[in-house]
Amino acid sequence: xxxxxxxxxxxxxxxxxxxxxxxxxxxxxxxxxxxxxxxxxxxxxxxxxxxxxxxxxxxxxxxxxxxxxxxxxxxxxxxxxxxxxxxxxxxxxxxxxxxxxxxxxxxxxxxxxxxxxxxxxxxxxxxxxxxxxxxxxxxxxxxxxxxxxxxxxxxxxxxxxxxx
Amino acid sequence: xxxxxxxxxxxxxxxxxxxxxxxxxxxxxxxxxxxxxxxxxxxxxxxxxxxxxxxxxxxxxxxxxxxxxxxxxxxxxxxxxxxxxxxxxxxxxxxxxxxxxxxxxxxxxxxxxxxxxxxxxxxxxxxxxxxxxxxxxxxxxxxxxxxxxxxxxxxxxxxxxxxxxxxxxxxxxxxxxxxxxxxx
Numbered sequence: 001x002x003x004x005x006x007x008x009x010x011x012x013x014x015x016x017x018x019x020x021x022x023x024x025x026x027x028x029x030x031x032x033x034x035x036x037x038x039x040x041x042x043x044x045x046x047x048x049x050x051x052x053x054x055x056x057x058x059x060x061x062x063x064x065x066x067x068x069x070x071x072x073x074x075x076x077x078x079x080x081x082x083x084x085x086x087x088x089x090x091x092x093x094x095x096x097x098x099x100x101x102x103x104x105x106x107x108x109x110x111x112x113x114x115x116x117x118x119x120x121x122x123x124x125x126x127x128x129x130x131x132x133x134x135x136x137x138x139x140x141x142x143x144x145x146x147x148x149x150x151x152x153x154x155x156x157x158x159x160x161x162x163x164x
Numbered sequence: 165x166x167x168x169x170x171x172x173x174x175x176x177x178x179x180x181x182x183x184x185x186x187x188x189x190x191x192x193x194x195x196x197x198x199x200x201x202x203x204x205x206x207x208x209x210x211x212x213x214x215x216x217x218x219x220x221x222x223x224x225x226x227x228x229x230x231x232x233x234x235x236x237x238x239x240x241x242x243x244x245x246x247x248x249x250x251x252x253x254x255x256x257x258x259x260x261x262x263x264x265x266x267x268x269x270x271x272x273x274x275x276x277x278x279x280x281x282x283x284x285x286x287x288x289x290x291x292x293x294x295x296x297x298x299x300x301x302x303x304x305x306x307x308x309x310x311x312x313x314x315x316x317x318x319x320x321x322x323x324x325x326x327x328x329x330x331x332x333x334x335x336x337x338x339x340x341x342x343x344x345x346x347x348x
Binding site: 002004005007008009011012015016020022023024041042043044045046054113116132136137139140141143144145146147148149150151152154155158160161162 | 166168169171172173175176179180184186187188204205206207208209210218261262294297312316317319320321323324325326327328329330331332334335336338340341342
């Protein structure tokens with residue numbers, strides 16, 4: 001059973017999460033301080049912590065609803081990256097998000113190319129779609145929020161310009 | 165010749181450009197209001213127009229080097245890259261990423277060039293077969309890389325900058341929060 005297409009989507013998933021130093025989700029938080037994670041711009045509400053937490057939570061949810069039993073909802077304890085008694089740290093957040101990534105990646109790796117165009121239903125989106133559409137959402141989600149984080153970081157570090 | 169893998173890349177190119185209503189580049193641009201196009205946010209420097217200029221010219225240059233004759237440089241005229249369009253001869257390929265006010269193109273022109281960049285890149289990728297995805301292709305800053313790496317960067321690029329544009333827009337419009345916090 002062919003997996004040529006599946007392998008490319010896994011490549012894109014990995015690149016979007018931690019493969020690209022410039023555009024990936026983890027690549028854009030690497031080296032940031034705790035204060036950077038918590039800072040909010042003068043006219044903005046969301047911090048890097050809020051955006052990164054959203055991206056990580058969404059991946060746990062998407063995996064559960066697309067490939068699993070759909071038991072993880074927005075209030076599920078898995079979506080709390082800081083266990084009771086622990087203190088927030090960037091490292092803790094990244095490892096929590098990495099666990100979500102590995103779960104999603106493993107589910108995709110079980111597919112064949114034929115599965116990619118098969119329809120499935122995921123309650124979280126309340127719509128049916130090709131399996132590859134659901135995978136695309138996750139790839140896109142990491143990259144989109146990596147871009148938001150980069151703009152926020154650039155405002156924080158006062159270097160919002162093209163690299164020279 | 166198999167195209168199972170190439171088909172996924174073409175699909176993702178389309179999704180990242182204008183296939184995804186929430187996270188695609190065109191969706192982010194469609195959510196702009198008057199004044200969002202050419203004004204930075206407080207403490208920022210780049211405008212949406214600057215970001216679109218960057219994305220557009222990268223699509224054209226990545227395609228030109230990886231899939232065409234790779235003869236143009238960043239300080240050449242933008243018109244040489246887009247000969248079918250009417251473009252100010254003082255505008256360079258590099259300069260479109262932050263043009264001086266007297267050379268700034270209209271939003272409509274920029275959008276036309278952006279769509280042309282996507283069309284060219286998509287056409288080039290769609291001509292490949294799976295075996296060609298791991299062929300070495302030229303890069304616009306020198307050297308070579310696997311075709312699939314170059315295509316991946318272009319997919320990432322649209323989505324990454326769509327996120328930047330959304331953050332810039334949300335701050336400008338005073339609604340930098342999650343959708344479920346805004347909707348009644």
